[in-house]
Amino acid sequence: MSIQRVGIMTGGGDCPGLNAVIRAFVNVGKRTYGWEILGIEDAFNGLIDTDYKFPRGNRWLELEDVRGIIELGGTILGTSNRSDPFNYVVKENGVERTVDVSDVVMENYARLGLDALVSIGGDGSMSIAKKFIDKGMRVVGVPKTIDNDLGGTDQTFGFDTALNVATEAIDRIRDTAESHDRVMLVEVMGRDAGWIALHAGIAGGADAILIPEIPYALEPIAQMIEMRRARGTTYSIIVVAEGARPRGGESSVVEKKLGAMPRLMGAAGRVATGLETMVDADMRVTVLGHIQRGGAPTAFDRVLGTRFGEMAAELVAAEKFGCMASLRAGRIEAVPIEEAIARPKRVDPTGQLVTTARAVGVRFGDGVTRHSLVAPPKTE
Ligand code: F6P
Secondary structure (H helix, E strand, C coil): CCCCEEEEEECCCCCCCHHHHHHHHHHHHHHCCCCEEEECCCCCHHHHCCCCCCCCCCEECCHHHHCCCCCCCCCCCCCCCCCCHHHEEEEECCEEEEECCHHHHHHHHHHCCCCEEEEEECHHHHHHHHHHHHCCCCEEEEEECCCCCCCCCCCCECHHHHHHHHHHHHHHHHHHHHHHCCEEEEEECCCCCCHHHHHHHHHCCCCEEECCCCCECHHHHHHHHHHHHHCCCCCEEEEEECCCCECCCCCCEEECCCCCCCEECCHHHHHHHHHHCCCCCCEEEEECHHHHHCCCCCHHHHHHHHHHHHHHHHHHHCCCCCEEEEEECCEEEEEEHHHHHHCCCCCCCCCHHHHHHHHCCCECCCCCCHHHHCCCCCCC
């Protein structure tokens, strides 16, 4: 069956680079293949109710619709992280419950005459895509998320921008930390993965980095602050991933909504509250939050988004459904969506990046220092 009409949607939390993917896909889809391309509004909301947000909602995308959008943050199609058709939240008499509206989506997909769907999203969107593939929908995936926690790809777009935003914030915080002799805690996003914290912490020269993959104790961090002060360095920078958790404890969940992932916040505040009882230092907490998700994508994310968008079009044209575009050792390849969702990508606590960070003096709150990693030099 030749492809004539393709839908494209962005799902989950937005991230810089989504528009680069849409732009590339529409350019290749139109210029090379002459497809009709339907932009679907707010992830599956636009396929659950095809009149959703009418008259703005779903719309046919032409080349002029994607002109001048590569540098824009957000997504021209809108997104949602609460529109899983298999667990769709409805409110009746003020009470929320979830229902399965996946058959409605299948009917609308057929009624709109779509031959394929491109789903740009993270692990949640890819898991939904897999369920629709099993129902007979022809789906191609594109991996996005600032968290960089999706399997099957070396990197997702959006991560590089978020990490650069966080690094710049740490640089700024260092200036004021030094002026005021303070301990500054910077909370970054990343959900259950410490990629943003680890990369931004290293790039920003943090003294300690707390990540979900290495549960922390407060004592080694307090000791590190005291040691720095004893050596005359009166400020410290601690980068805390929002999913960081104390040894034997849980991450800081502030809200659990039906049909949504638990909301994480307060990890850095919790560390500061604990440290305040152990160290006589002025402390301040900065939560970077959604600042990391907005703004113009970096050149890297624009290029990666463009490469993924082109690959998505080629996968649709070759009818390689059930596949996701992926970055592997610098090349764009196709991987089965199952592979992407089989195992989330986490920081390896014994991996090269953590080891490098330790080697330059970064603490992870587990009491391991560079000196406890290497044997002392032999004295003959
Ligand atoms: O997955 C991306 C992400 O930004 C996470 O880092 C963060 O925990 C979450 O989304 C925030 O989601 P929301 O926009 O729903 O607050």
